[in-house]
Amino acid sequence: MIPVLEAVPNFSIGPDPAFVEQARDRVEAAGAEVLDHSSDADHGRTVLTVVGAPARVENAAVALAHLAVERIDLRKHGGAHPRVGALDVLPLVPLAGLSLEDARDSAHRVGNRIAAEVGVPVWFYAEASEPRGRSLAELRRGGFEALVGGVPPGRRPDLLPDGGSPDRVHPTAGGACVGARPLLLAWNLDVVGVSGETLRRLAAELRESGGGIQGLRVLALELPGQRRSQLSMNLENARSRKPFAVFEEIERRVKSEGGRVTRTEVIGLAPDELLEGAAADRLRTLDRTPPPALSSLLALHLSRRASEAATALMEAVRCCPEPVPATLVAALEAMERELLNPPKREPVE
Amino acid sequence: MIPVLEAVPNFSIGPDPAFVEQARDRVEAAGAEVLDHSSDADHGRTVLTVVGAPARVENAAVALAHLAVERIDLRKHGGAHPRVGALDVLPLVPLAGLSLEDARDSAHRVGNRIAAEVGVPVWFYAEASEPRGRSLAELRRGGFEALVGGVPPGRRPDLLPDGGSPDRVHPTAGGACVGARPLLLAWNLDVVGVSGETLRRLAAELRESGGGIQGLRVLALELPGQRRSQLSMNLENARSRKPFAVFEEIERRVKSEGGRVTRTEVIGLAPDELLEGAAADRLRTLDRTPPPALSSLLALHLSRRASEAATALMEAVRCCPEPVPATLVAALEAMERELLNPPKREPVE
Numbered sequence: 092m093i094p095v096l097e098a099v100p101n102f103s104i105g106p107d108p109a110f111v112e113q114a115r116d117r118v119e120a121a122g123a124e125v126l127d128h129s130s131d132a133d134h135g136r137t138v139l140t141v142v143g144a145p146a147r148v149e150n151a152a153v154a155l156a157h158l159a160v161e162r163i164d165l166r167k168h169g170g171a172h173p174r175v176g177a178l179d180v181l182p183l184v185p186l187a188g189l190s191l192e193d194a195r196d197s198a199h200r201v202g203n204r205i206a207a208e209v210g211v212p213v214w215f216y217a218e219a220s221e222p223r224g225r226s227l228a229e230l231r232r233g234g235f236e237a238l239v240g241g242v243p244p245g246r247r248p249d250l251l252p253d254g255g256s257p258d259r260v261h262p263t264a265g266g267a268c269v270g271a272r273p274l275l276l277a278w279n280l281d282v283v284g285v286s287g288e289t290l291r292r293l294a295a296e297l298r299e300s301g302g303g304i305q306g307l308r309v310l311a312l313e314l315p316g317q318r319r320s321q322l323s324m325n326l327e328n329a330r331s332r333k334p335f336a337v338f339e340e341i342e343r344r345v346k347s348e349g350g351r352v353t354r355t356e357v358i359g360l361a362p363d364e365l366l367e368g369a370a371a372d373r374l375r376t377l378d379r380t381p382p383p384a385l386s387s388l389l390a391l392h393l394s395r396r397a398s399e400a401a402t403a404l405m406e407a408v409r410c411c412p413e414p415v416p417a418t419l420v421a422a423l424e425a426m427e428r429e430l431l432n433p434p435k436r437e438p439v440e
Numbered sequence: 441m442i443p444v445l446e447a448v449p450n451f452s453i454g455p456d457p458a459f460v461e462q463a464r465d466r467v468e469a470a471g472a473e474v475l476d477h478s479s480d481a482d483h484g485r486t487v488l489t490v491v492g493a494p495a496r497v498e499n500a501a502v503a504l505a506h507l508a509v510e511r512i513d514l515r516k517h518g519g520a521h522p523r524v525g526a527l528d529v530l531p532l533v534p535l536a537g538l539s540l541e542d543a544r545d546s547a548h549r550v551g552n553r554i555a556a557e558v559g560v561p562v563w564f565y566a567e568a569s570e571p572r573g574r575s576l577a578e579l580r581r582g583g584f585e586a587l588v589g590g591v592p593p594g595r596r597p598d599l600l601p602d603g604g605s606p607d608r609v610h611p612t613a614g615g616a617c618v619g620a621r622p623l624l625l626a627w628n629l630d631v632v633g634v635s636g637e638t639l640r641r642l643a644a645e646l647r648e649s650g651g652g653i654q655g656l657r658v659l660a661l662e663l664p665g666q667r668r669s670q671l672s673m674n675l676e677n678a679r680s681r682k683p684f685a686v687f688e689e690i691e692r693r694v695k696s697e698g699g700r701v702t703r704t705e706v707i708g709l710a711p712d713e714l715l716e717g718a719a720a721d722r723l724r725t726l727d728r729t730p731p732p733a734l735s736s737l738l739a740l741h742l743s744r745r746a747s748e749a750a751t752a753l754m755e756a757v758r759c760c761p762e763p764v765p766a767t768l769v770a771a772l773e774a775m776e777r778e779l780l781n782p783p784k785r786e787p788v789e
Contacts, residue, residue, distance in 0.1 A: 093742055124744075126737045142741055186738070274734075338723065355723040357731035366733050370718035374687065374704040382706035384715050385623075386736035388475045389535070392491055393442055393739055395473075397746035400778040407771030415768065422756030429749040 092188030093394045094432050096145040096197060097274075098123075098152045099359055101180040102137045102159055103168050103235075106130040110162055114139055117158055121151035129358050133314035134323075135170015136179075138277070140359045142186060144429050145197055152181055152201045156209045160264040165235045171312045172323070173231040175238060176265035178205075180227060182217065183271050187394060188432055194271035195219050202250055202269040211261045212248035217270035220249075227268055228308070235265045276329035276365060277358035280322045280341060285350035287313055290320050293344060297322070304340065306332055335368025363387045401430040441537030442743045443781050445494040445546060446623075447472075447501045448708055450529040451486045451508055452517050452584075455479040459511055463488055466507055470500035478707050482663035483672075484519015485528075487626070489708045491535060493778050494546055501530055501550045505558045509613040514584045520661045521672070522580040524587055525614035527554075529576060531566065532620050536743060537781055543620035544568050551599055551618040560610045561597030566619035569598075576617055577657070584614045625678035625714060626707040629671045629690060634699035636662055639669050642693060646671070653689065655681055684717025712736045750779040 104110055107130070115125045123143030130137040141151055156178045163177035174180075183201065185194040198219035206213045216225045230246065238246065238260045247257040248266055260266045282290060294311035297303040306327035313320050322341065326334055342352050357365070367381030376382055408415055408423055415423075453459055456479070464474045472492030479486040490500055505527045512526035523529075532550065534543040547568035555562045565574045579595065587595065587609045596606040597615055609615045631639060643660035646652040655676035662669050671690065675683055691701050706714070716730030725731055757764055757772055764772075 093745060095738070095741070124741055126741065127732055142738070144745070187742075353724065355725050357725070360734040360737065361719075361731035363733055363735050365723075366715045366719040366731070369722040370710075370715040373718040373722040374714075375702065376704050376706070382710035382715070383476055384712055384733065384735065385709040386712050386733065386739045388709065389444065389491070390735045390739040390742055392444070392473055392475065393536075393742045393746065396442060396493070396778060397742065397749075400746075400775045401749075404771050404775050407768055411765050411768050413765035413767075415765065416760050416762040418762075419756055419760050419764065419768075422753045426749045426753050429745055 092432065093397055093430050094145055094188040094193075095142050095186040096148040096189060096194065097184040097186040098139075098141040098148050099180075099182050099184065100139050100141065100152065100155050100159075100178055101174075102139075102163065103135060103165060103170065103174045103177055103179050104130075104137050104163050105132040105135045105170065107137070110137065110158075111139075113158055113162070114155060117154040118151040121154055122147040123151040127360050133170065133312075134172040135168055136172050136174070138358050145189065145193065146428070148183070149197055149201050149204075152183070153204045153208060156181070156205045156211060156267060160209055160211060160261065164263045165239075165265050166263060168235075171314055172310075173228075173234050174265075175231050175235050175260070176211065176267045177261075177263070178211070178267045179231075179265075181205075181267060181269045182275070183219075183269075184274055185271075186274065187390075188398075191218050191271060191273065198269050198271040202267075205267055205269065206248075206250035206252050206255075210252040210255070211264050212252060212255055212266040213250040214266060214268050215249050215270065216268050217272040219269060219271040226308075227270075230268055235260070238265060273328045274330055274362055276326040276334050276362055278324055278326070279356045279358070280324070280338075280345075280352050281319045281354040281356075282322060282345055282350050283320070283353050285320070285345065285348050287311070287320065289348050289350070290322070293348060294322060297341060297344065304337055307337065329362040330364055333368060334362060334365040335372065338365075338369070339372075397430050401426060405431070441781065442746055442779050443494055443537040443542075444491050444535040445497040445538060445543065446533040446535040447488075447490040447497050448529075448531050448533065449488050449490065449501065449504050449508075449527055450523075451488075451512065452484060452514060452519070452523045452526055452528050453479075453486050453512050454481040454484045454519065456486065459486065459507075460488075462507055462511070463504055466503040467500040470503055471496040472500040476709050482519065482661075483521040484517055485521050485523070487707050494538065494542065495777070497532070498546055498550050498553075501532070502553045502557060505530070505554045505560060505616060509558055509560060509610070513612045514588075514614050515612060517584075520663055521659075522577075522583050523614075524580050524584050524609070525560065525616045526610075526612070527560070527616045528580075528614075530554075530616060530618045531624070532568075532618075533623055534620075535623065536739075537747075540567055540620060540622065547618050547620040551616075554616055554618065555597075555599035555601050555604075559601040559604070560613050561601060561604055561608075561615040562599040563615060563617050564598050564619060565617050566621040568618060568620040575657075576619075579617055584609070587614060622677045623679055623711055625675040625683050625711055627673055627675070628705045628707070629673070629687075629694075629701050630668045630703040630705075631671060631694055631699050632669070632702050634669070634694065634697050636660070636669065638697050638699070639671070642697060643671060646690060646693065653686055656686065678711040679713055682717060683711060683714040684721065687714075687718070688721075746779050750775060754780070
């Protein structure tokens with residue numbers, strides 16, 4: 092498998108094409124790739140999907156933290172979504188050929204560099220925290236405003252910039268939450284026909300911490316821009332949780348309160364499982380078994396082929412009786428880093 | 441782009457796990473990969489999806505033609521689907537990094553080898569015929585039974601086995617239709633609530649040749665096994681034709697005749713466009729814009745990365761001032777064949 096690390100930086104900035112363009116430039120300069128971006132004015136948020144070889148994605152993530160500090164001033168920022176930083180959240184996701192441990196190691200390296208090189212304090216969350224599983228909700232309570240005058244003792248950053256104080260966040264960029272986690276479905280469902288109070292109760296009942304759906308985090312938001320009410324959600328580990336079944340369950344509960352889901356919005360890329368499940372329902376396939384999507388199997392095929400070809404070549408180099416020219420060895424090693432699982436590196440402590 | 445050729449062999453054999461296992465073995469021995477297989481007892485048909493580097497898929501296709509002759513006797517075969525051969529249809533599809541011309545060249549090479557090495561007469565169809573665009577319907581009219589006693593003058597094979605006669609097909613394996621075409625959606629919709637006569641009229645109205653939907657081929661089938669009526673369809677060039685919109689149009693017409701579509705079955709792999717369209721409808725995404733599927737962009741990303749890494753390496757070899765050991769040159773060339781578009785070869789006439 093070709094190793095693919097995904098970074099999903101969430102920036103505290105609404106729709107701004109110039110910002111997205113600059114972000115894309117920094118990502119490409121680091122040799123990684125932007126697969127998708129979403130922005131929302133009401134949320135005051137922009138989310139990128141960045142993929143590539145792990146070391147390149149790490150470099151891209153640090154470059155994006157620099158950009159956030161340069162471009163975003165939280166004192167002037169408004170939006171319904173809670174946030175503590177300009178680069179508010181930076182999850183690293185093992186997309187292919189990597190373990191959650193690899194993503195955790197990447198998160199630690201990136202967190203260290205953001206504190207040291209960018210000068211922004213860092214909290215680790217999810218699989219990157221110690222103990223594991225610290226939630227974003229607990230870090231973001233009260234937002235940037237609750238931190239800028241002085242950080243409460245229970246919320247002190249894990250990593251500080253050189254000369255930084257545990258009681259102070261960056262005056263304009265706050266702090267950054269850096270995490271590692273499995274693939275997640277981030278989605279918003281617009282709801283009509285229920286009061287704000289009912290929506291908040293529904294959200295409380297649906298979320299895992301209220302005894303609802305496992306792995307589901309839910310915010311009830313009332314968004315002024317388009318006069319809409321919204322369930323804004325993250326479904327963790329979307330590959331194992333049958334996300335379309337979760338959609339149906341939410342739709343059922345909204346309906347039983349007399350409301351209606353009018354629209355779904357996926358932030359970033361949709362896990363194939365969501366599309367396949369929804370398509371199986373709409374097309375009424377046998378036993379509602381989703382038809383296998385061509386591209387998911389194609390991605391596996393391509394990854395396998397590239398890795399096999401690279402492995403065979405490295406084997407030929409190892410067994411070569413004659414000396415291999417030095418310039419060629421360097422090029423071969425570059426290819427090995429791109430197409431093969433890199434040898435395990437020591438995690439940064 | 442890593443070049444990926446797809447072959448979708450249609451065999452005249454119903455569900456038979458041993459046959460599928462043998463087919464898989466032959467494909468893997470040729471260095472290609474089976475991504476999917478479907479079988480249907482009523483149709484008396486088994487369809488494989490095979491992918492890989494072009495030369496490997498060509499070898500796999502010839503190996504599968506051998507297997508079909510060894511294992512299938514059309515004199516004992518029954519099924520609702522029209523067919524003229526044991527390996528009835530062999531389309532080659534340029535899945536990634538290849539043109540339709542490349543697939544046409546592959547079809548000509550494979551057709552020549554099936555006639556010469558396997559001893560089965562071959563017709564070319566779709567983009568592989570001369571003039572282009574010959575239809576399967578015209579080749580398969582009357583089935584194997586119409587050919588085995590003597591081939592009508594208008595249906596003579598394009599390629600004959602050594603010593604073969606244009607008036608004779610293979611006594612147990614018939615002939616093989618070998619073609620090149622873009623990605624196609626093959627699907628069956630089960631229909632209730634309309635008579636057989638109405639279904640046949642609907643099929644005639646829906647198909648392109650009856651002035652219906654462009655690129656749509658439709659058979660009305662009454663299948664005894666599960667007492668169902670079926671519209672069995674191919675939608676050509678599924679990537680540009682919005683396959684879910686076609687589904688909705690068919691559903692609407694069935695409904696206006698008082699019937700109902702109870703079930704959809706996709707043969708082989710579903711083009712992402714079908715799943716994305718159906719999911720957008722079911723999830724009510726904004727403007728029914730499908731959420732981008734992770735794996736379709738991931739496949740592009742992987743292909744790009746592998747090709748770039750391979751290109752950089754080949755460039756390093758070309759610019760290497762010292763001599764490159766011969767064993768290494770062979771391994772490099774093998775990788776080039778796998779991961780880069782191969783240099784244009786002369787088509788076989």
